Amino acid sequence: MVDTTTKWNVRLFVVCLAALSVSLPIAWISLAKVLLFVLGLVYLITSHWTRHRDTALQRLWTTYAVLGSMVVFAFSLLWTDADMESALYSLVKHAKLMGILLVVYFVRTVHEARMGLLFYAGGQGFLLLSSWLLFVGIPVPWVADTATGNVVFSTYLDQSIMLAAAAAVFWHLRQDGLWPRWLGAAAALLALANALLLLEGRTGYLVALTTLTMGLVWAMPRRFRLVTLVVSPLVVLMGLLLVSAQVQERVTKIVSESVNYSKSQQVAAEDSSGWRLNAWRRSLQAIDAKPFNGHGVGAWTPAVKQFEDSKTATRLFGEGNHSNPHQEYLLWGVELGVGGLILLVALMACMARDALRFPDNIQRATLSVLAAMAVACLFNSTLYDDWIGDFFCISLGLLLAAGVRSTPHTSLP
Template sequence: MTAYRIEGKPLIWKKPGTRLALVCLVAASVGLSVAIISIGKVLLVLILLLVLLTDYRSAINRTALRELWTPLLATLVVLVFTLSLLWTSAPLDSALGAVGKYGKFLLIPALIVLIQTRHEAVYALIFFLGGQTLLLLGSWALYFHVPVPWATSNMATTAYAVFSSYLDQSIMSAVVAAVFWHLRTFAPNRFLFYAATAVSVLALGCVFVVFTGRTGHLVGIAVLSLAIFFALPKRYRFASLLVPPLVLVVVFLSFDKVAQRLSAVKSEVSAYSAETGQESSSGTRLKFWTTSVEAISQKPLMGSGAGSWVTEYNRIEQLKTPLHPSLGVQSHGNPHQEFLLWGVQLGVGGILLLFAFGGAVLLDLRKMESPIARAGQSVLLALAVSCLFNSSLYDAYIGDFFCVSLGVLLAYGFHSREISRGSVAAGLCSTLKMKIG
């Protein structure tokens, strides 16, 4: 690796300790406040640019960027949204704000490039899971009315969220449960194996017992179903189609909060269909979704540009009620559905781009060791389910969480694979030497 120096001293971003400290800060920060996350990710992306500009010839950087599809697709997402500024119908400040929100995709290539050894990847994973464990313990403490001085959420005493909302934390808890469950096989001793299992159970308990977020409940059911699918022998996996509905029934009958919240969906949808005018979470989403489909149908090729959802929603609703514009014009930032949000902004191609990004992550994960691949696939499934009912990649807190989760897991899997390749190569060389000798 090339050493860049100023007056005999290495540049600060070239120091492994400084780089690793920043990576660990970002990995841990997705369990902390938005302010810490924002500072960490800006510094991380800045260091990424400096490293690529000054040390692009590094074998590690070139290998990671050449062999993995995810960094390329993540960068392409940011470029496409930036390019859409040329035709956006949104005000400039809203358009730039949207591009900034999707800039979080750069966290993925940043983590993959800046984590340069398996040893560093282990540290990043420890800080990531450590931060999430503290978050889980904080939520359980709040649930049992134990004071948590650092809890800053306005939902801390009512919904037991430590820093953000119960919706974000319920989704995060489900993801963390899956990651701990699948990676527990890497534990070096029995104590850590059972500790990881216990944290996984605690995290899933947070989803179904502590929090009331319906999206979190669905994500929990999805990752639990996927874990059962992986545990089934291959000859029985044909029965995996029955797993999700069975898990749903068991969870519905076992946890009161899940039953109450899922039952509420039926009444909310019925009220929306009857046009009672009663506001509800499900009714609002259905209204947003139908209007979003109309916006996509009007501009299917290129969409309306970055940050244009509010503008297009207001325009369509005002056309429906021209005599009462105050009833049609709203100021909501997103339709609570990521796929439709991309469709409004970038057209049908935007929806395909989001699918392509998910496909790139899946393709990269399938090249890695089974526990890492399964943990990453659980994160990807959680993201897909979450995006069906929320704009999870657009939102700040939960979007950063998903990008950091994927970045850390992909870096860990990539460097673990490199070590395996090195071991195989060393074994082959030893065998050849013995034969030649």
């Protein structure tokens, strides 16, 4: 049997690797995820044999929401419209949600949670610094393709969303002694500026506005918070439109593409907004066709293709069955019916409910990252997609672990 010291080191190593990996190339994320899931299974089995019981997962509503979601997705294999290969492929992609629970399970103390958050922040800081170095023209040897602008490892969409969400962690945990306050504030501002000014991800703009607005709301006295919630995003957005030609161009493109699609109901080449609007419309038609049990896991593509002619369906959604609507809520709705939409909202509500029992700084960081994820899910299949989905699962897992280990048992459900 593995001794306690070795088990502790392995657990902490896997948590820190997972925390660091979401800032690195996809190969690192895949390696960390395999270790997290395989060793998680090993530890669950050995804990059962040794009758070791840790109640952290039992005290989180998130645990039951994640497990319930995975059970429903697995049961939908019985009626899925997709071929079994596509269905299992999608089930595995949805199963990354289990990473949230495994991180919480692997973290046993406040110290371990803080170590994981330090590696997470270090990785995001490395990503942030690399992007700014590219911006000022300093060569970065670990970036193979400098033609991608200021993007380091992933895409402008992933990087803008990640840094906008990480800004909340830098800002709200600056008072917990994990890093100097000035460093947390500087990193948060640089991360938001990176997402808003250096990159062109339109979803990243909205996520950055979300985390910035929530930070401003909590900084205000209670009597001014509602006004701040309404006014601050409008003021920031208007300011960006005045000073940033890139933001002006991206917002104008959204409007023009949306108007063109509403008039013609046709998706032009390189028309991302029109593609989304068409995919969302087809998704609603697919939900209407099977509102109660949905089309089953992995069946989004065949479900929406039936509303297009074969040539158009192939052009828009590809040859196989691995496309998605770039909207997480509709993806769950098509695969699981209206109940799937409710299930996803309930999952987020359970995470928020858990966060409300945490100390203030961890609570605010968790709610901010959760809000960032909820907004990103409106315009992308955020949890389903690789990289950005892993980022949010590991981020929330670390914050939930830090919160549950920092809170007395009596104050948790």
